[in-house]
Amino acid sequence: MTVPVVPAPVRTDRVDAARWPDVAALPKASRLRTAAAERIVRHAVRSLPLRLRLAGRSRPLGLGGPLLDVHDPEAFFRRIGAGGLIGFGESYMAGEWDAPDLVAALTVLAGNAGTLVPPRLQRLRAAWAPKQPARHRNTADATRANISHHYDLSNELFALFLDETLTYSSALFRGFPAEAALLPAAQRRKIDRLLDLAEVGEGTRLLEIGTGWGELALRAAARGARVVTVTLSAEQQRLAQRRLREAGLADRATVLLRDYRKVAGVYDAVVSVEMIEAVGAEFWPEYFATLDRLLVPGGRAALQAITMPHERMLASRDTHTWIQKYIFPGGQIPSVEAVEQSTGATALRTTRRDGFGAHYAETLRLWRECFTERAEQVGELGFDETFRRMWTFYLAYSEAGFRSGYLDVQQIRLTKGETA
Known part of the structure; x- marks a missing residue:
């Protein structure tokens, strides 16, 4: 059996801001969006075979299973509130969360991708989800x-x-x-x-x-x-x-x-x-x-x-x-x-x-x-x-x-x- 290897956390103050600007600095996000992100995450994890451990909180959330260990909950929810799944990935790049078995934790999330966000917010996806940049259109030039x-x-x-x-x-x-x-x-x-x-x-x-x-x-x-x-x-x-x-x-x-x-x-x-x-x-x-x-x-x-x-x-x-x-x-x-x-x-x-x-x-x-x-x-x-x-x-x-x-x-x- 292969023992999962967890990459060492990155200290955000060591991130090259010129190379990784959106990882080095926290995004702008209102208190409302940050709070909404936390509420959505908590609600989703409550019914998943996953454990979400937030630093400073005594008990993990979730039904049990792979652990997702959040070292900086404020930054974690702020990034998700500002950028959704982009923020989730950038938070990992910044070392704000880890998982002893990263694939197992992500497999739970992938298997429930259609239900992580409440249906009423899914219907409003066009209003809150980031749009693809026009420069990335696959024209012959781009x-x-x-x-x-x-x-x-x-x-x-x-x-x-x-x-x-x-x-x-x-x-x-x-x-x-x-x-x-x-x-x-x-x-x-x-x-x-x-x-x-x-x-x-x-x-x-x-x-x-x-x-x-x-x-x-x-x-x-x-x-x-x-x-x-x-x-x-x-x-x-x-x-x-x-x-x-x-x-x-x-x-x-x-x-x-x-x-x-x-x-x-x-x-x-x-x-x-x-x-x-x-x-x-x-x-x-x-x-x-x-x-x-x-x-x-x-x-x-x-x-x-x-x-x-x-x-x-x-x-x-x-x-x-x-x-x-x-x-x-x-x-x-x-x-x-x-x-x-x-x-x-x-x-x-x-x-x-x-x-x-x-x-x-x-x-x-x-x-x-x-x-x-x-x-x-x-x-x-x-x-x-x-x-x-x-x-x-x-x-x-x-x-x-x-x-x-x-x-x-x-x-x-x-x-x-x-x-x-």
């Missing part, structure tokens, strides 16, 4: 900055917690619990299954949207496919090109720094792994129209996509979230229904769909444990303590989403001109 924010952090950072394949998406395991030593094989199994869904083989003209660090392009080229792969991350392009050269496959695969909307040509197959989440709901119809334009009649698209329940997607799609602010600007997780609606005006039809969310939870656990074990090396790369708490929260928050069933991950095959 998308590169959104992608760069995350993927151009440092190839060395990602190499510290990913496996040797440098694959940054859900693996596909043979069984649980997953072991770190088996992660490379599980990642290659996932990639091979996608390539099989798209019927990629000798001579296939393959387009990959979202290169990552090149593992899928490598495996497709090794099958004899002629690969064009596009990314908006200069860091990823550089490393993917190097890996292809070192494998002797550079003549079969071209890595372009290009927006998917600007790709030309015709292809027998398109593969895209967890890229649709970065497209933005506004642009999903354009994304699928692009796949339709690029595929030959009878062509196949094999996608791997994180999904969420449709009603939760509708409720949150206009809200600015902690993940969007700090991790993936402009991101939006689709529902299965949203994918079907977005392909409706194209000749693309779903001919297979398989979910494997439990595998993502295990993938994230392995990444998080590796990141925690190598926290000192992360620091040596220039990433401060606040960043390390942010990244720990991000990985745990994501893992909790899959463990609770709030999130799923799907492999979807779309065929041009066929029905299921």
Whole structure:
């Protein structure tokens, strides 16, 4: 059994205010909003299998279960009152609360996401929830900055917690619990299954949207496919090109720094792994129209996509979230229904769909444990303590989403001109 590791609390007076302005300083929030936040939290926790311990209070709140330990209740409720879930995440970054088992505590919250806020306030969400900044819209001009924010952090950072394949998406395991030593094989199994869904083989003209660090392009080229792969991350392009050269496959695969909307040509197959989440709901119809334009009649698209329940997607799609602010600007997780609606005006039809969310939870656990074990090396790369708490929260928050069933991950095959 793995013993959870709790990152050391950050002293707010040590937070780099230039890098983390909204963590270093408490937000402006009226007494009314702070009091309302406390009342909502208390009311929610009262019926949850969770313990909320507030410093200076003798008894924890809740029905029992994982502990959420609040060191500074005034700051905690003030941040939530001002920013909702963004404030909840920033409070963790500031070291104002901790949890001995962070994933377990967040899993309880994720599993009850639809009921944490009273229904009458949910109906007024548009009035109190933060709105997504206009600058994060995934237009052709803005998308590169959104992608760069995350993927151009440092190839060395990602190499510290990913496996040797440098694959940054859900693996596909043979069984649980997953072991770190088996992660490379599980990642290659996932990639091979996608390539099989798209019927990629000798001579296939393959387009990959979202290169990552090149593992899928490598495996497709090794099958004899002629690969064009596009990314908006200069860091990823550089490393993917190097890996292809070192494998002797550079003549079969071209890595372009290009927006998917600007790709030309015709292809027998398109593969895209967890890229649709970065497209933005506004642009999903354009994304699928692009796949339709690029595929030959009878062509196949094999996608791997994180999904969420449709009603939760509708409720949150206009809200600015902690993940969007700090991790993936402009991101939006689709529902299965949203994918079907977005392909409706194209000749693309779903001919297979398989979910494997439990595998993502295990993938994230392995990444998080590796990141925690190598926290000192992360620091040596220039990433401060606040960043390390942010990244720990991000990985745990994501893992909790899959463990609770709030999130799923799907492999979807779309065929041009066929029905299921």
